[in-house]
Every structure is written in C-alpha cells, then in structure tokens.
Amino acid sequence: MAIRIGFIGVGGIAHSHLGRLSQIKEARIVALCDVVREKAEEAAKKYEAVSYTNYKEMLDKESLDAIFICLPPFAHGDVEIEIAKRGIPFFIEKPVNLYREKAKEVEKIVEEKKLITSVGYVLRYMDIVEKAKDFLKEKKIALVLGRYFGEFPRSPWLGIKEKSGGQIVEQATHIVDLMRYLVGGVDSLYAEGFKGLNKFENYDVEDASIVSMHFKNGAIGSLTCNWLLFGFQPTLEIVTQGIQVQYSVTSLKIISKDKKEEFQVSNDYALLEDEVFIEAVKSNNPAKIESDYSDGLKSLEVTLAANESMEKGQIISL
Numbered sequence: 550m551a552i553r554i555g556f557i558g559v560g561g562i563a564h565s566h567l568g569r570l571s572q573i574k575e576a577r578i579v580a581l582c583d584v585v586r587e588k589a590e591e592a593a594k595k596y597e598a599v600s601y602t603n604y605k606e607m608l609d610k611e612s613l614d615a616i617f618i619c620l621p622p623f624a625h626g627d628v629e630i631e632i633a634k635r636g637i638p639f640f641i642e643k644p645v646n647l648y649r650e651k652a653k654e655v656e657k658i659v660e661e662k663k664l665i666t667s668v669g670y671v672l673r674y675m676d677i678v679e680k681a682k683d684f685l686k687e688k689k690i691a692l693v694l695g696r697y698f699g700e701f702p703r704s705p706w707l708g709i710k711e712k713s714g715g716q717i718v719e720q721a722t723h724i725v726d727l728m729r730y731l732v733g734g735v736d737s738l739y740a741e742g743f744k745g746l747n748k749f750e751n752y753d754v755e756d757a758s759i760v761s762m763h764f765k766n767g768a769i770g771s772l773t774c775n776w777l778l779f780g781f782q783p784t785l786e787i788v789t790q791g792i793q794v795q796y797s798v799t800s801l802k803i804i805s806k807d808k809k810e811e812f813q814v815s816n817d818y819a820l821l822e823d824e825v826f827i828e829a830v831k832s833n834n835p836a837k838i839e840s841d842y843s844d845g846l847k848s849l850e851v852t853l854a855a856n857e858s859m860e861k862g863q864i865i866s867l
C-alpha cells in the first residue's frame with residue numbers, strides 16, 4: 550500500500566521534495582497546505598491532490614501516513630506538536646525550530662509516541678560524506694574548519710533575525726551538522742558577528758560571522774560565514790595526523806604527503822533522503838534515517854549557542 554503524504558508549506562524546497570516523491574513508487578501525494586492559497590492550489594493541481602490553507606483542517610479531513618513540513622523557521626513549533634500528538638510520522642526541513650524549548654516540547658511528544666521522523670540534513674546522504682565518515686572512523690581529529698560563504702538569497706524572511714535565525718541557524722547549519730556527523734558533539738563555542746555592508750529591506754542579520762569551537766572529543770575548530778560574496782560555497786576541512794580531508798559542495802579530497810585522492814558525488818542523495826524516509830515509514834524502521842528530530846535538535850542547539858554568544862560576547866557551554 551502506498552504511503553499517503555501531506556505537505557505543510559508549499560514553497561521552494563517543497564517543490565523539490567514533490568518532484569522526487571513523484572518518482573517514488575510507494576509514495577502518494579494526497580494533500581497540500583500553504584497559507585498562500587494559490588501556492589497550495591497550483592501544486593494540488595499538478596500532483597492531483599487536495600489543497601488546504603489551514604493545516605488543522607487538512608489533518609482533520611485527510612487520513613495521512615506521513616507529512617512533509619517545509620515551513621520557514623519562524624512557522625515551526627505548534628505545527629509539529631499537533632502532528633506529533635496525532636501520531637503521524639513527519640519529515641521536517643532544517644532548522645527544526647528557532648527556540649530550543651519549543652523544539653524540546655516537540656521532541657518529548659515524538660519520543661513518547663515513538664514517531665518516525667527525519668530532518669532535511671541532506672548532505673548526510675551524499676556518498677562522499679559516507680566515504681569521509683568511513684575514512685575518519687577511529688582517527689584522532691585535531692582541527693575542523695568549516696566555511697559557509699556565498700551571496701544573500703533574496704527571500705522575504707531570511708534576512709530577518711526573528712524569522713530565520715540568521716545565516717548560521719538557517720544555512721550554515723548544514724556545515725555544523727556535518728561537523729557533528731563527522732567529528733562529534735560541540736562542547737563550547739565563542740562567536741562574533743559583523744553587520745553593516747548588506748542593505749536589503751528589513752535585513753537585520755549578520756553579513757559575516759566567525760565561531761571558534763571546542764569539540765567534546767578534544768578537537769578544535771572554527772566556522773566562518775558570510776553573505777557578501779556570490780553563489781553558494783559550503784566547505785569543511787578536517788585535519789588528522791598527516792592527512793587533510795576536504796569537503797567542498799559536491800567533492801571530497803583526501804590528501805596526504807604522498808597521495809591525493811579526489812571523489813565527486815555520484816549518488817542522487819536528495820532522492821535517497823526521501824526514499825529512506827518513505828521506506829522507514831512503510832517498514833516502521835528508522836534505521837537508515839541519518840538525522841531524526843532529536844539529532845536535528847542537537848545541530849540547532851549549536852547554532853543557537855553561536856547566536857547567543859554573538860549577542861552576549863561570551864563563551865557558551867553546551
């Protein structure tokens with residue numbers, strides 16, 4: 550039997566998931582909800598589903614096996630609580646929330662109900678990331694250098710701190726999450742931000758930031774970000790004895806004194822992310838999900854700590 554799917558939020562990323570889910574035999578898109586009626590209706594027409602503007606009405610009227618939550622950060626919280634209370638498995642885009650306490654509330658219900666959840670930390674599904682993880686297993690990591698450089702994507706909410714959380718919480722979270730995945734948990738951090746060059750309407754977030762980090766396993770690291778350049782350039786470099794592991798967008802280099810290996814992503818990692826979630830719901834087995842709600846919350850905690858450090862000018866312990 551096909552998995553009956555509903556969407557809440559039918560913007561940019563929802564359309565990426567919709568396109569992929571329509572390639573998955575076991576997935577059936579049955580209902581779509583967006584506060585902007587036209588967005589829900591247009592997508593519903595395309596995918597032969599029912600449109601809604603109120604997610605509670607959608608949940609009341611439809612019998613859904615899974616929900617894709619593709620909302621902007623500021624709209625998270627009550628939606629996940631409602632879905633979790635009803636015991637419906639969900640996929641949620643990163644970041645899972647803007648407030649730790651609210652995310653903890655969601656996590657509690659998810660755990661009580663033993664719900665299958667997945668968070669959109671899609672880089673974890675890249676074959677090169679798996680290769681890096683295998684390579685680094687049992688190696689003592691000393692230094693971790695993450696970067697998230699690029700231009701400011703012109704979104705109506707991204708440049709407003711209380712709506713998006715800013716660049717670290719909203720976007721560089723992918724690199725923070727890779728750090729956690731490949732290196733381990735963060736113990737403490739100190740962050741500083743720079744403002745004043747970007748002049749977009751309502752924009753009140755940092756143009757650039759730098760975070761100095763200490764990991765639980767003793768490694769030290771940094772994350773530097775800016776929205777002052779062009780394109781999209783996330784990178785992560787990891788240094789262990791005699792070896793550099795360099796991830797950059799879709800490539801991986803493993804470099805030692807005598808050998809330089811380079812690999813390109815060769816799997817459809819975004820499709821895999823959705824396939825794994827659908828299969829997990831179908832089999833009620835989350836084993837292949839790379840990031841569940843609780844894990845996504847841990848990446849959120851690191852990025853919120855960076856914001857707190859920028860605000861207070863203090864080292865934050867996690």
Ligand SMILES: NC(=O)c1ccc[n+]([C@@H]2O[C@H](COP(=O)([O-])OP(=O)(O)OC[C@H]3O[C@@H](n4cnc5c(N)ncnc54)[C@H](O)[C@@H]3O)[C@@H](O)[C@H]2O)c1
Nearest residue numbers: 558559560561562583584619620621622624642643644669
């Ligand atoms: N994993 C990734 O690589 C990736 C890529 C892009 C975006 N994202 C994440 O996905 C999320 C959404 O980003 P986007 O680019 O699709 O944003 P978007 O602004 O294009 O779409 C969000 C949609 O949600 C709707 N919406 C807002 N509040 C709502 C509510 N209460 N009920 C129903 N609909 C509501 C909006 O009308 C809009 O259509 C963000 O958190 C972003 O970080 C993840």
